Amino acid sequence: MASSKIRRLGMQCGAVIMALGLAACTGTPGPSPSSSTGTSAPAEPTATFNFGTASMPLGLDPAVTSDSEAYRVTRQVLEGLVGVDGSTGQTTPLLATEWKDSNNGLSYDFTLREKVTFHDGTPFDAAAVCANFNRWFTFPADLRKQAPGISFQSVFKAYSDAPDFSIFKDCKVVSPTDVQINLTRPFTGFLQALTLPAFAISSPKALEAQKANVLDTARNGQAISAYATHPVGTGPFMFSAWDEQKLTLTTNQAYWGNRGQIATINFIPYDRAETRQQALLDGRIDAYDLVTSGTFDQLVKKGVQIVQRDPFSVMYLGINQAVAPLDKLEVRQAIEMSIDKETLIRRFFIDNTAQASQFVPPKLSGFNNNAPSLGYNPDKAKELLKKAGYNGEELKFYYPLNATRAYLPTPEKIYAEISRQLVAVGINVKPVPINWEDGYLQKVQSPGDHALHLLGWNGSYADADNFLGPLFGEARPEFGYSDADVFHKIERARALPNGDGRNTEYQSINAEIAASVPAVPIAFPISALALSNKVESYPASPVLNEVFTNVRLKP
Template sequence: MPSSTSRRTVIKTGAVFLALGVTSCTGVPAPSPSSPSTSTPSAGDGPSAAFTFGTASQPLGLDPALSSDVESYRITRQILEGLVGVDQTTGKPTPLLATEWTESDEGRSYTFKLRSGVIFHDGTPFNADAVCANFNRWFAFPAALRQQAPGSSFKGVFKAHSDEASLSIFKSCTAVSADTVRIDLTQRFTAFLQALTLPAFAMASPAALAAGTADVLNQVRGGQPLSAFATNPVGTGPFSLGTWDDASVTLVSNKDYWGERGQIATINFLTYDHPQTRLQALLDGKIDGFDAVTVGNFDQLVKRGMQIVQRDPFSVMYVGINQEVPVLQDVKVRQAIEMAIDKDTLIRKFFIDNTAQASQFVPPKISGFNNEAPSLGHDPAKAKTYLEESGYNGEELKFYYPLNATRPYLPTPEKVYAEISRQLTAVGLNIKPVPVDWSDGYLQKVQSPGDHALHLLGWNGAYADADNFVGPLFGEKNGEFGYQDPQVFSKINRARSMPQGQERDEQYHTINVQIAASVPAVPIAFPISALALSDRVANYPASPVLNEVFTKVQLKP
């Protein structure tokens, strides 16, 4: 591992965002669209540079409403925009396609003033009808589509779709006028504005959605069922899709973009599915940067004097436990699994320095983090005793882990799996490895009902609120964990409607304790993630929530 001295050369970003992001409030009018940051450059100032970025895998799909993996979102953030953006410094909601908003009816209604003169890439106008077409589409997603696309985020945020309308937080969308839209909710949702910053709620052209039969997944790409729209998305963003083949995605600058277009005319996302090949591509000058620096990369990058940009921790890596597997319904078996895992060794071997051990799923700088969340600790002897006292009789436990994948929360999954498997086997668990290539539907396999007893995964937060962590993971029974605790479900639902403050924080403290006590999964680490950049890059807009739009990349002359 590099020494602490060498680490001081690393550019650190994101701390202010995390410290202040949770202070974002609903109902505060946003700055007016006359802000200098939103001025459109003159025709002669158009971008001309090419920028090449190394990614760890191909996107699973380019419809952000249905594909929520890191690499899909990285690309769709450039193409589609939402009503609300994220301030890179404070983390507060900022104007994007909406220029201002007001809250009414005790937090159950929001009225948005829309930016005028914006058009989608296909030339159709962005207006209130387009906003409602998108919201109504997400609300109406049928159950069959949701099963095909477990990356859908609407239910995790709004609790239910139109087939269970009485359970949904979303009520309706009304086009008040061409440039004014009202979203009505069934209950107060404290993090509503922050949730709208998710790429999943970006605006797509209604005409393109219809032409691309966006809700019919009748195509297959890299083993993923996709719609025609998901292979050719149309938004209002600063870039549009050029080409997408088996090894790369090319985006081109949108000449009609309403905001600043930056310096980059063409972005090439090239896939390198192994950390060493990404590193070598950067050293050879084939790419200008890559994400998900591993411990091994870090040493070599420091020795070569390359730029490294670290993000503050805003993700949690965990071992998932599926209680639909009968033997894992015994809490003592789940507790034995937790006690068998040596988190310190895993972090020391496989994660970047300053990665913190996790005993809960809410990161430390988020309001609602519980400093006293219980942890059973690493105790192999006690784990063996618990197994002997439980109903476990050597049953085979299928342990799924991804191949050819590097994520900000999981830099080297094969190595992490091997170490955890060794630790679990040492206490008497019968582990069967089930490696699945990331591009062969790994996410769908472990997030859907099935025979996965254990699996490796993580969650990268998208906005600064505890609900963004515990809600999607443990707010209801799902195919990933088979976890069923109506009391926790009810507390999570109540907390999301409580105003910011001590009472809400205490509710999340209680939720964290209850989740920890029942061990539906074992949180391992709050990883530090990092990017590597060539000397050509003067500034990169690193963001803990990965809100990294390439118009803000600054290149040296």
């Protein structure tokens, strides 16, 4: 009974966070979420916290990766100018204590927190902020090819070699504690976008010393920089060590805010849900993420605390229109009609996971209740394939091995079921399994022969642009999708002020994307964490902004 109560409380808290977090986020300053509020000196952190993850990170430079496991670690080490309040969803002070916009939303002035140092002892100041923005703006073309998931492009649209197309104009040092960021055109979600892990501020000295823009180090099948093996920020935890067994962070004794109870974090990878579960039951870890539907009930029966996050991700079947015959709408429609989403969700996702007919979650402004959905209709799918002249051409179907993500709990099983459904309507599928740590993400997001693939997107801030912009705001080799009209509409919507007009525009965009089927959205998954009895509370966040200074351990 106790475990059921904890589970219900976790669900309720997640729902409150989500409901409040989806309100319009403003730049109104408030108390720092990390600062100490008591009058007495806080106790020195002493605890060791072992956290089970689904895989090792794909690198620890968040500016050049879109990997959620990388973000989990770098959120502890690096901080941005602004953060997100976990209970209200408001943009809050972090490395900036105040801000204001001017010039019709084209200029943002930030007052920076004083007496903050990077982990390498160098000072945090306006020059450091501009060094980071200028690095992102001037990313060399070679790096951009090696790292196709860079957030700067999806948010700011272009780099210094195409300044007329970039939303970012420049960063100016006004004084050591004042910085101004200028845009070329209004961007309503600018402040919210700055809460992305990709825009956390690194030590300029460390970036230069470790050649952060040179991806000449191999790790887990990925090309990364030396800096991506040892990030240096201002956060409450410092990078300590990383080997095949674990990644270790230690408390930052010079941290400007609350350091919490934890002195050492060990992130320990277990690529199977069953092995993560057993490690928790054996006491080898104190918590783990990404409980799957197959282990959920077992954990509840054993009295394990489970905290659920409200859905803020979308799982989809990617379709690459650069591969014939997927350039034909009828073939893409047939693929959508061949997929039984209800069966997939019932078998492989946690209860209350909702079907998806679009890429924006239902609680976000811009969600379209009337977005066209073709539904599950295998007979109609066969008719469309015949009409399109499909003659059984082989379609390579990429899917990841040894991976669990909030949006993709058991990829091998999900692949097997989707493949079975596609074959049932006459589609010739060739399986292409790729280990997640052998470059799966880069392979499906780069030009290639991937016809179909499994992937998803986890939102990082409460704006429809955070979903539609990165996925469909520009031509991407993941989908071979090049609808200039949709690109223009997304560009226009992101500059509109919050309100009915912007909401209507995003609803129209959702409907247009759904009608052209560049991918098949399948589910808005609920994700969950399991906690040992050692944990009193965990800061579960729909946007995964979970800083471990806010973990509370029992006395």
